[in-house]
Amino acid sequence: MSRWLTFAALALVTCGALAIDTEAAFPDAARQARYDRWIHELRCVQCQNAAIADSPVGLAADLRRQVKDMIAAGQSDAQIKAFMTERYGDFVLYDPPLTARTYFLWAAPLLFVLGGVGLVARVIVRRSKAPIDSDPEEPA
Amino acid sequence: MWRYFAPAAGFLALVALFGFALLRIGSGKLDIREIKSPLIGHPAPAFVLPSLTEPTRQIDSRSLAGKPYVFNVWGTWCAECRAEHSALLAIARTGGVPVIGLDWKDDHQEALSYLATLGNPYAEVAADNDGRTAIDWGVYGAPETFLVSAEGVVLAKHIGAISMTVWQQKFAPHLKAGDRS
Numbered sequence: 001m002s003r004w005l006t007f008a009a010l011a012l013v014t015c016g017a018l019a020i021d022t023e024a025a026f027p028d029a030a031r032q033a034r035y036d037r038w039i040h041e042l043r044c045v046q047c048q049n050a051a052i053a054d055s056p057v058g059l060a061a062d063l064r065r066q067v068k069d070m071i072a073a074g075q076s077d078a079q080i081k082a083f084m085t086e087r088y089g090d091f092v093l094y095d096p097p098l099t100a101r102t103y104f105l106w107a108a109p110l111l112f113v114l115g116g117v118g119l120v121a122r123v124i125v126r127r128s129k130a131p132i133d134s135d136p137e138e139p140a
Numbered sequence: 141m142w143r144y145f146a147p148a149a150g151f152l153a154l155v156a157l158f159g160f161a162l163l164r165i166g167s168g169k170l171d172i173r174e175i176k177s178p179l180i181g182h183p184a185p186a187f188v189l190p191s192l193t194e195p196t197r198q199i200d201s202r203s204l205a206g207k208p209y210v211f212n213v214w215g216t217w218c219a220e221c222r223a224e225h226s227a228l229l230a231i232a233r234t235g236g237v238p239v240i241g242l243d244w245k246d247d248h249q250e251a252l253s254y255l256a257t258l259g260n261p262y263a264e265v266a267a268d269n270d271g272r273t274a275i276d277w278g279v280y281g282a283p284e285t286f287l288v289s290a291e292g293v294v295l296a297k298h299i300g301a302i303s304m305t306v307w308q309q310k311f312a313p314h315l316k317a318g319d320r321s
Contacts, residue, residue, distance in 0.1 A: 045175060045280035058245060059280060062271040087278035089178045 020056060025068045038067045038080060041095060045088050171299075177278055179294045184211070184286070185276035189266035192243050192251055199266045204288070208295075208315060210239040211286040212262070212302075213274060215246045216254045218282040224301035228261040231307055237287075237315065238263035244282055245271045287311045 026032040036053070042063060044055035052060040052067075063084075070080050084092045096102050164170035179185070184201070191197045212228060214221040232239045241262035243251050248267065255265070268274050277286070280299075287296040295314040298306050 048173060058271070059274075062275060066272075066275060086178060087275060088280065089175055089278075091175050 020054060020060075021064070025064075026071070031071055034077075035068060035071055038071070038077075039064050041093065042067070042084060043092050043094055045092055051094065174299055175278075175280065177294070177297045179278055179286075180297060182294060184288045184292050184294050185273070187266065187268075187273040187276065189242075189268055189273060192241075192248060192265035192267045195248070195267070199264050204240060204264075205290070205292050207290050208237045209263075209288050210235065210237055210311070211242065211277070211288055212239055213242045213244050213277065213279050213282050213284045215244045215282050216250045217246065218244075220301045221283045222258070224283055224303070225258050225261070227301070227303045227307070229259050230304055231302070232261035232263075235307065235312070241265035242273060242277075242279075243267050244274050244279065245269065285311075287314055289314070 024032055025035045039053035040051045042052045044050045044052045044057060044060040044063075046057050046059045047055050050060075052063045066083070067080060070083065075083075081093070090096050090099075090102075096105065098106055161170065165172060186201045188198050188200045191199050210231065228239060239261050241264070243265050245268065251265075251267075255262075266273070277284075283301060285298045285302045286294055289295050296310050298310055
């Protein structure tokens, strides 16, 4: 029982750790939603496997402040994106743009699905041609 | 026959690919954490920041134009910066170009005593108290070192501690004979 209580208490602690910002960045929901979307879209370039929304390092805090300032100044999403990629490259975006270098990255899931469908189709065609009584895996 | 051979061949190809990448990482040829700077070949970001040594004086990046300089981002909180300090002193002494420091989000008193103890390789040290200039330069972890041309274009960038070897290989080849003073 006490083990479960400890677990529940620790789970509460980690829930708190997920939210780095202690208070809302904006009083209105619209700008807060844009802010939330951007800080989840930008990678913390220092720790590299977290969004700036979840990273405790100083640079992530500075980049959250930058996003907040740009939204407060009425800058567009394109301006925020340009600001970040001019400084940190496409790596800062969790949603990399489609360029000549990323065609394979974007096409890979589709290629895997098509390859799988092709394999399944081939097996079905081959088995449907085989006599019903015989096992196609066994040499006749 | 091929149905038994193909999966094994595919597996071996993956082993070869991963092995190749791991060997390159192990030998230091490939740094998977390195982000290629989009600034290379582009104008160096401008800044006006207070001098660390004379806080009432502003350092304007426009005053650096006209000759190449090294731009080094550091902080007393950064262990790797301590490791590269002797190399920076050597570059300042023999490199032939001034080294400009950017003291990134640092305690001024600690920064001054750090330079007094270890020696000061910097012709100028700008204090980036709020970290905005570091963001403009695309800095993501100190130390980072840039080489800027006389025309104000970023020529090269090194992430991590610099050494004389890195200087010779990555930075010195960009400098023309007339650049060195």
